[in-house]
Amino acid sequence: MRFLFVDSIDEFEPGRRARGLFLMPRDFALPACLIAEAIGQLASWIAMEHAQFNMRPVAGLVGQCVIEREARPDELVELAVEMEECETDAVSYAGRARADDSAIVMLERCGAPMLPLQDFDDRGATRSRFAALCSPAGGRVGADRKLAMPLPLSEITYDSNSATATLTTPAEADFYADHFPRRPVFPATLLLDAEIRLARTLTEHLGLSDSVTRPLIRVSDVKLRTFIAPGQALELAALMRGHESASVDFTLSAKIAGKRVATAELRLERN
């Protein structure tokens, strides 16, 4: 169990909202995209419980994701989700993660289709985990240290205003045991992390990184079009659309064998 980022659910209003906690590992930090994953996982618990564990949401749309800062080791991250729609065929929600009285990640206008849970996980095991999360003891399983290491980008090339790279998803990884037990899928949040890293290397390559050191990261119109399987080679691209003194804008895309699988807009802003 290495890709579960909700340790406990402390407040739960069925189909409407929930609050939960995630304790960052004591001696290493996870990338902020995995805090966004934690918010999405909390929303998934609301959606699955509402669908009586017959259906589960799968990543699809994020209207906006703002990453204010990285989470620090040993921080207790407070998660909150408000469902905008909670139906058996699709859900939409907003959420946020905070720690030490400051915002880490904020998600708005997220949307996800609901698919049969049994295709991804065991229904009984999912119910049991939900019960554990809602119990006073919670259900902390700890995080995998390997997730603190960025997945390598290879074949990085730069043009006058763009960068491309290859990201080969691991053929085997512990996180597939949770994402998902019956159908391993490469997590969209790890793809987003790789895309943002590619864009940041482009700002360095173009000599723009001074204007956005330790930036506020604003990702919008994220759309994931298909499942990404283990071992697939993704062609990543970051196109710089423009820049000002304190911000740089990009269009991000990921393709597999020339077919578009994910798109997003990115703004790095001076924080």
Added chain:
Amino acid sequence: MGDNSSITRDKIDAVYPKVAQAIADALAREVEECKPSSSIIGELGAESIDLLDIVFRLERAFKIKLPRNRIVKDARGELSESEFEHKGILTDAGRTRLQQYLSEVPADRFPTALRIDDVPRLFTVETFCKLVARAQLEQAGAA
């Protein structure tokens, strides 16, 4: 069958600019490309996740609720499921109902054997205009 007769041309024209903008934004297209008769999937290149995106954008833009599968449910009306479709293919009665309901879609776009899963392939920009106009009417009626 769900009644579309109260959806007048004026009502469709009134919502069209915002509907076209929402569809253009969802599909990363120019708004001028999103003509009323444009096929959402065939001409504008939408995939299933785009349809969900369009619905969410329209709900936010117009502050309405657009239940998924609404079009098929409304078109089916009082027909039973088995009268409407058989083994995933629309019956003759079901196809006729759908064709009446989606009157904005040219008849030659309806294949003889129409799979229920392929119904979204028929949707045009105007289909979404009618969906929005209808939701607005219902919302006004409920208020």
